[in-house]
Amino acid sequence: MEGYIIREGNRPWWQRLIAALLYTVTFVLLLLFFTNFQFTLDTKMLKGSFGLLEISIFTFFNALAFSVVRDFVFDIENGRFKILYCVGPIELGSWRKLPEIEYVSVFKQLLADGNYVYETNLWYQGNRHMEIYENLDKAMAFEMGREIAKILNVSLLDATVPNNYVWVDVDFQK
Structure with missing residues (x-):
C-alpha cells in the first residue's frame, strides 16, 4: 500500500x-x-x-x-x-472511495476575529471539496497544496486573492 x-x-x-x-x-x-x-x-x-x-x-x-x-x-x-x-490512542474512521480529484486549491479564509487562515482543499465533481489542511502561514499551506498536487498528479490553484485565481506550476517529478 x-x-x-x-x-x-x-x-x-x-x-x-x-x-x-x-x-x-x-x-x-x-x-x-x-x-x-x-x-x-x-x-x-x-x-x-x-x-x-x-x-x-x-x-x-x-x-x-x-x-x-x-x-x-x-x-x-x-x-x-x-x-x-x-482522541489519544483511540482512532475512529472508515475507508471510503477516493473521488476523482480535479485539482487542489489554496485560498484565504476570513476568520470571525478579522484574521485570515489559509486552507488547502481537494476539489472533485465540480464544486464539491474536502478541506484537508489549514494554517496561518501562506507558505505552509502552499507547500502542503504542492505536495498533495504532486501525489495526486493534479493542478494547484492559487485562490488567495478574491476574483484573481492563478494556476500554479507544480513539478510532477517525485
Whole structure:
C-alpha cells in the first residue's frame, strides 16, 4: 500500500488542559450519579440524579471538542481514503472511495476575529471539496497544496486573492 498521511498535529497545551479538566469533571459526575442513584418515586430526587447525568454528558462532549484531532489517510494504490478522528490512542474512521480529484486549491479564509487562515482543499465533481489542511502561514499551506498536487498528479490553484485565481506550476517529478 502506497499511503500518505496528513496529520493535524497535537492540540495546543491549553486545549489539552481544558479537555483533561472536562474529562475529570465528567468522571466525577458519573461516579456521583452511579454511587448515589436510588430507584425511587420521589421526582425531586430523580431530577437531581439525572441532572448529574445531564451535566456529565454535556462536559464529556465539550471535552471531546477540545481533544479530537482529525487526520487524513490516503491509499492511492487502492483508490481510497479515510478521515481519522483521534482522541489519544483511540482512532475512529472508515475507508471510503477516493473521488476523482480535479485539482487542489489554496485560498484565504476570513476568520470571525478579522484574521485570515489559509486552507488547502481537494476539489472533485465540480464544486464539491474536502478541506484537508489549514494554517496561518501562506507558505505552509502552499507547500502542503504542492505536495498533495504532486501525489495526486493534479493542478494547484492559487485562490488567495478574491476574483484573481492563478494556476500554479507544480513539478510532477517525485
